[in-house]
Amino acid sequence: MQKITALFSQTENVISLFISFFLSVNIALLANRKSEFSIFADTQNPDVFYAIFLFLIAIMASFFFFPKKISTPAIIKKLILIFLPFELTLITCLYFWKPELNVLFFLFAVIYAFIASFLIIKHAGLGNDKTTKGNQTTKQWVAKQGKVPLILLFSIMIISGSFGSYRISQFSAVDEPLWTFDRIPSFWKNVREMNWKNTNISDKPGITVALISGVGLLDVNPKLYDSKVDGSKNRSSEKMNYAFRLPLLLFAIFSLPLFYFLLERLIGKRSSLLAVSLIGLSPILLGMSRIINPDALLWIFAPMSVLSFLTYQKRRHVNYLYLTGVFLGLAILTKYVANIVYIFLFGMIFLEYIFNHSRYGDITFRKYIISAIKDFLILVILSLATFYILYPGTWLKPQRILTGTILSQAFVSTWPVFAAFFSLLIADVIFFKNNIFNIIVRFASKQKDLIAYLLGAVFLSIIVFIFYNVYLDMKIYNFQEILASPKTSFKENGFLGLFLSNFYPLIFAISPIAIFGTIIVLTKIIFRYKKEINTEKLNITLFLTFFIFLYYIGTTVNNVVSTSRYQIMLYPLILIISSLGLVYMYEKIEKKYTLKKSFFTFFAALIIIISTFSLADSKPFYLSYASFLLPNENYLDLKDMGPGSYEVAEYLNSLPNSEKLTIWTDKKGVCTFFKGSCYGDLSYDELEGVSFDYIAVSWGRKSRTTNMVRSQSKLATNKILNFAQYYDQEENIAYKLLINDRPAQYVKVIKVNK
Numbered sequence: 001m002q003k004i005t006a007l008f009s010q011t012e013n014v015i016s017l018f019i020s021f022f023l024s025v026n027i028a029l030l031a032n033r034k035s036e037f038s039i040f041a042d043t044q045n046p047d048v049f050y051a052i053f054l055f056l057i058a059i060m061a062s063f064f065f066f067p068k069k070i071s072t073p074a075i076i077k078k079l080i081l082i083f084l085p086f087e088l089t090l091i092t093c094l095y096f097w098k099p100e101l102n103v104l105f106f107l108f109a110v111i112y113a114f115i116a117s118f119l120i121i122k123h124a125g126l127g128n129d130k131t132t133k134g135n136q137t138t139k140q141w142v143a144k145q146g147k148v149p150l151i152l153l154f155s156i157m158i159i160s161g162s163f164g165s166y167r168i169s170q171f172s173a174v175d176e177p178l179w180t181f182d183r184i185p186s187f188w189k190n191v192r193e194m195n196w197k198n199t200n201i202s203d204k205p206g207i208t209v210a211l212i213s214g215v216g217l218l219d220v221n222p223k224l225y226d227s228k229v230d231g232s233k234n235r236s237s238e239k240m241n242y243a244f245r246l247p248l249l250l251f252a253i254f255s256l257p258l259f260y261f262l263l264e265r266l267i268g269k270r271s272s273l274l275a276v277s278l279i280g281l282s283p284i285l286l287g288m289s290r291i292i293n294p295d296a297l298l299w300i301f302a303p304m305s306v307l308s309f310l311t312y313q314k315r316r317h318v319n320y321l322y323l324t325g326v327f328l329g330l331a332i333l334t335k336y337v338a339n340i341v342y343i344f345l346f347g348m349i350f351l352e353y354i355f356n357h358s359r360y361g362d363i364t365f366r367k368y369i370i371s372a373i374k375d376f377l378i379l380v381i382l383s384l385a386t387f388y389i390l391y392p393g394t395w396l397k398p399q400r401i402l403t404g405t406i407l408s409q410a411f412v413s414t415w416p417v418f419a420a421f422f423s424l425l426i427a428d429v430i431f432f433k434n435n436i437f438n439i440i441v442r443f444a445s446k447q448k449d450l451i452a453y454l455l456g457a458v459f460l461s462i463i464v465f466i467f468y469n470v471y472l473d474m475k476i477y478n479f480q481e482i483l484a485s486p487k488t489s490f491k492e493n494g495f496l497g498l499f500l501s502n503f504y505p506l507i508f509a510i511s512p513i514a515i516f517g518t519i520i521v522l523t524k525i526i527f528r529y530k531k532e533i534n535t536e537k538l539n540i541t542l543f544l545t546f547f548i549f550l551y552y553i554g555t556t557v558n559n560v561v562s563t564s565r566y567q568i569m570l571y572p573l574i575l576i577i578s579s580l581g582l583v584y585m586y587e588k589i590e591k592k593y594t595l596k597k598s599f600f601t602f603f604a605a606l607i608i609i610i611s612t613f614s615l616a617d618s619k620p621f622y623l624s625y626a627s628f629l630l631p632n633e634n635y636l637d638l639k640d641m642g643p644g645s646y647e648v649a650e651y652l653n654s655l656p657n658s659e660k661l662t663i664w665t666d667k668k669g670v671c672t673f674f675k676g677s678c679y680g681d682l683s684y685d686e687l688e689g690v691s692f693d694y695i696a697v698s699w700g701r702k703s704r705t706t707n708m709v710r711s712q713s714k715l716a717t718n719k720i721l722n723f724a725q726y727y728d729q730e731e732n733i734a735y736k737l738l739i740n741d742r743p744a745q746y747v748k749v750i751k752v753n754k
Contacts, residue, residue, distance in 0.1 A: 012063070016082055019060050024085040026052050027105075031093035034100045080116055087112045103196055103395050110398050114385040121378055145264070148601050149273050153260055156280040156608060157253050163615045163622070164249045164286050169238035171620070172645040172669025178202075179292045180244055181222050184210045188217055191392060200393035205404060206294045207333040207391050208301070212251050213292050216243030227671070237672050248296045252289035255300045256280045259572070262307040266314060267537055267580065273604050275579035279572050281611035284509045287622030288568055291641055294335040295568045301331035302338045302569040309345050309379070310543060313352050314536065321375055325382025331569075332387055336408040338569070340554050343418055344547050346376060350437075351546065354445045355452075355539045365441060366434040373429070413558055452538070455545050456525030463519065466503050470634065479504040483563050483638045484703060490559040498561045502552045505564040506574060508630040511614045513607065514578040515629065521581030537580050544573045563639050564623070582607065617740070624739045635745045640700040644737050644747030645669030648696050651735045651749060652676070663694045664723065666701035667747070684714040687721055694734065695726050698747045702727045726750050 030049035033040045060082065090109050093099060136144065183201040187210040190198045201210060220243045225235055256276055263272030279285060289296050305327035312320035324345070331338035349372040353365065360368055384401055387394070394400040406415050428436045444451065469476045482489040482501040490498055507515060521541050548570055555562050586603050589595065618625040621644075624637040637643070645667045652658055653675050661676035664687070671678035679687060682705070697705070706724040709715045716722055732751045739745035 015059070015063055016078075019056050020082045020085050023053070023056055023083065024089040026056070027086055028089050028093060031090070031097055031099040031101060035093075035097035037097055076115070077119065080112075080119060083112060084116075087116075103194070106395050106398070110388055110395075111385070114381055114388070118378065118381050118385075121374055121381070124374075141261075145269065149269060152273060152601070152604055152608065153257060153276060156277055157256055159608070159612055159615070160256070160280045160286060161249070161253050163612075163619060164253065164290055165246070167620045167646075168245050168249065168290055169242040170646045171241075171643065172237075172667075172672045173291045173293070173641040174669070175641075176292045177672075179206070179209060179213070180240060181226050184214050184244070184292075185217065185222050188214050196392040196395045197397060198393070199391070200400065202294075203409075204294045204335050205333065205391065205393075206335070207393075208297050208330055209248075209292065209294055209334070211390070212247050212297065213244045215247040216240070216245075219243040244292050245290055248292065249289050252286075252296070252300060253280075255304075258304065259307075262304065262311055263576065265311045265320075266307060267540055267576070270586075270600060270604075271537065271576075271579045271583045274582050274607055275576045277604065277608050277611055278511070278514050278575040278578055281608065281615055282510065282571060282575060283615055283618045283622040283625035284564055285568070285571055286615065287618075287625065288565065290622070293641075295565055297334045298331060298338065299568045299572060301327050301334055302341055303572040305331055305338075305341050306344065306544075306547060306573070309348065310540065312375075313348065313356070321379055322382060325379040326386050328379065329383040329386025329390075332383065332404060333390055336404060336411070339405055339408055339411040340414075340551055342380070342405075343414065343554075344550055345379065346418070346422070347546070347550070348543065349373070349376060350441055350444075351543060353441055354448050355542065356536075357445060365438045366429075369425075369434055369437065370429060373425070414554060452525055452542055455542055455549075456522045459545050459549075460519065460522040460526060462500065462503050463507060463515075463522075465500065466507050467629075470504070470508075470631065474634075477501060480634065480638060482561055486561045486563055486566065486639070487559070489561055495556055498559070499552055499556045502555065502562045502567065505562070505636045506548075506567060506570060508626050509564050509636055510571065510574060510578070510627065511611060512627050512629050513582070513610050514575055515627070517578035517581035517585070518574060519581070520585050521577055524581070524584060537584075541577050541580055544577050547573060564636055565639065565641070621739050624745060626740065626742070632742055633744060635699075635739075635742045637739070637745065638700065640698070640739075640745075642667055642669040643739050644698060646673055647737050648735065648747055648749055649673030652694065652696075661693045662691060663696055663749075664690075664692050665696035666705050666723070667696065667698050670696055682708045682712070682715065682723070684712055684718075684721065687715075692720060692752050695723065695750045695752060696747070697723070697726045697750070699727075699745050720752060 026049055030046060032038055033044060033046050033049065087109065090105060094101075094106070094109060142150070183206065187199050187201045187207075190196070199207075201207075220240045222240060225237045225240045256279070259279060260272050260276045263275050266272070267275070285299055288299060305324050308320050308327055309324040312318075312324060328338070328341055328345075331341060349369070352372075353360075353368055357368075384405065387404060388398070388401055391400070391404075394404075405411065406419075425437060428434055466479075469479070474480065477493065477497050477500060479501045482493050482497060483504065489501075493501070510518075521538075522545075525538060525541065551567065551570060552562065555566070560566075586600065590599065614625065614627075615622065623641055624635070624643050626634070626636045630636070646669070648665070648667070649670045650673070652661060652663065652670075653673070655661065659675045662679070663670070663674065663676065664679045665671065666680065668680040671680060679690065679692075681687070702724075706727070709722060709724040714721075716724075726748075729750060732753055733748050734751045735749040737747045739747065
């Protein structure tokens with residue numbers, strides 16, 4: 001029997017070599033036939049090569065897998081070995097001959113490389129497959145949560161959905177037409193036509209927006225609502241808005257249970273419930289989720305990649321590591337700025353050991369760092385694989401993977417430093433047995449109390465300074481002027497001015513109760529760090545604080561300051577920090593007055609009610625929300641997305657003979673809903689001779705309009721077409737709307753005095 005088995009094994013190896021060899025020869029011949037270097041006659045039918053492929057694969061399947069039982073991992077390993085010569089030949093042919101092969105060959109080449117790399121890492125012990133004891137099934141986990149937390153979670157989703165769906169179709173947001181009329185339809189049109197290269201629809205790249213919001217194409221045809229198409233004025237764009245926006249809103253709402261799951265694994269039931277309350281009922285996050293824009297999804301995917309990695313480091317279950325890679329890939333598919341997460345996750349390798357090395361017992365730093373590097377490589381591979389598989393534009397141009405990651409504009413200034421540091425670490429592992437980094441990390445570990453103190457003290461000091469400067473009428477730094485020109489303010493304000501300005505929208509765009517919770521936990525770090533710095537929740541606070549600082553340093557180094565929308569991914573993180581502070585405060589009260597455990601339900605319900613009031617207070621202009629702690633003359637939404645456009649159009653449409661009216665507006669969203677003639681350009685040649693009835697202007701376009709008018713003398717000297725004059729005009733105002741009752745956030749309609 002053993003001889004028969006040995007003979008069968010030898011026969012199997014021979015046939016494996018046979019198949020492997022002829023697969024590689026066949027692809028070389030096919031690639032040559034499909035290239036300009038072909039040695040075959042044009043009449044030679046390439047179908048012969050495809051038939052040979054089918055024949056070889058049939059032999060392989062019947063001989064290896066049908067007669068005997070074999071495990072899936074064994075099958076994958078066997079296939080990797082058999083197809084190795086084929087893969088090398090295919091890549092060589094693609095590089096040198098550039099044959100016009102079917103897209104499946106390109107997909108195979110790259111996916112094979114990802115799978116092979118992943119398996120090599122796993123086979124070499126790369127990654128930590130150790131799991132904590134007591135892992136639960138989904139049913140067991142749900143049962144452990146209890147009914148009350150799940151009811152509260154469901155209530156948060158209902159409240160968020162109710163406010164989010166309110167007038168969801170009755171507004172017009174900046175840049176949305178680029179997605180509704182162009183990018184999303186173009187993406188799916190090219191997918192339908194298998195024109196894979198042209199699915200590169202944006203420099204964001206915004207693929208997840210096209211995938212999720214594109215569901216609306218099943219219900220509407222955007223061309224019917226395009227102003228360039230005859231008859232579009234007779235159709236309300238509300239149906240199209242609803243069809244494209246609702247999928248994004250629903251996706252955000254149904255992401256809340258996943259936030260809760262990851263947070264519960266990371267910081268416990270109480271803190272996670274409060275965190276989801278603050279996240280799910282945050283006006284700025286809900287407002288962003290209603291707009292067709294990559295930021296509507298970035299605030300979900302980027303924080304989840306951070307949370308899943310922190311959960312992996314705590315629980316050491318490899319599934320959380322895989323989840324990190326997938327979420328990070330989705331985040332980069334959404335917006336390239338998510339590349340900053342790579343740097344943070346790499347930094348977490350060291351922060352984890354500095355603050356939590358007690359988790360690893362007697363494991364040496366060298367053993368730890370090798371395992372951590374391998375984990376990092378796994379999540380990088382999974383993120384790039386996710387990026388590639390879901391982005392058809394990379395299938396025939398794999399180099400776009402690099403332009404979307406290490407060569408992206410968001411990473412261009414940071415990548416050389418990151419690459420140098422990573423190379424130094426690898427060199428230390430190979431040549432110096434980690435002696436260099438071991439000394440540095442062990443020194444930092446001894447000073448972890450001081451590091452924690454500094455992080456907490458700096459963050460708290462900045463919060464105090466922000467309040468001080470704001471209540472001092474911004475005499476030190478005018479945050480609003482800096483944020484009004486986020487890409488050109490560096491020359492006048494320098495690094496420090498830009499860096500501090502980032503915190504202005506971060507602090508005042510969250511509810512006062514969230515600011516209060518943040519101050520509590522930071523104060524706890526500062527004044528009690530020596531006793532409690534090793535607690536997991538405080539460490540999570542420090543890690544998230546580190547990410548916020550890292551993000552701001554990254555943007556400031558690039559001479560850019562972050563408006564509310566530019567830093568949307570940070571809001572879930574600051575709200576998680578806030579929840580830790582609120583739970584700490586509650587548990588202090590609970591201990592002092594010996595409250596029953598059930599009392600926490602009332603506390604959580606109170607947080608939900610307070611957060612709901614924040615939504616109600618900013619309805620329907622959620623994205624323009626600012627807490628009442630910000631003086632009424634100030635505001636945050638400096639680069640607004642077009643709030644008030646629908647209301648202006650609604651007023652104008654209510655006027656007699658509105659179809660015959662002619663207006664000029666700095667908010668092109670007004671034109672979407674207005675029934676009459678609408679202009680929004682600033683070209684004298686186009687506007688000369690037009691008789692305007694009304695001028696509609698808004699706070700967010702004052703600087704832009706003023707500069708453009710001044711650059712054209714014909715506009716500046718014209719009594720009607722000098723549109724800069726209307727922003728400060730208080731006469732002949734026919735309609736005025738204050739966004740969230742802030743005087744500086746106005747939208748007004750002025751009747752032209754003819």
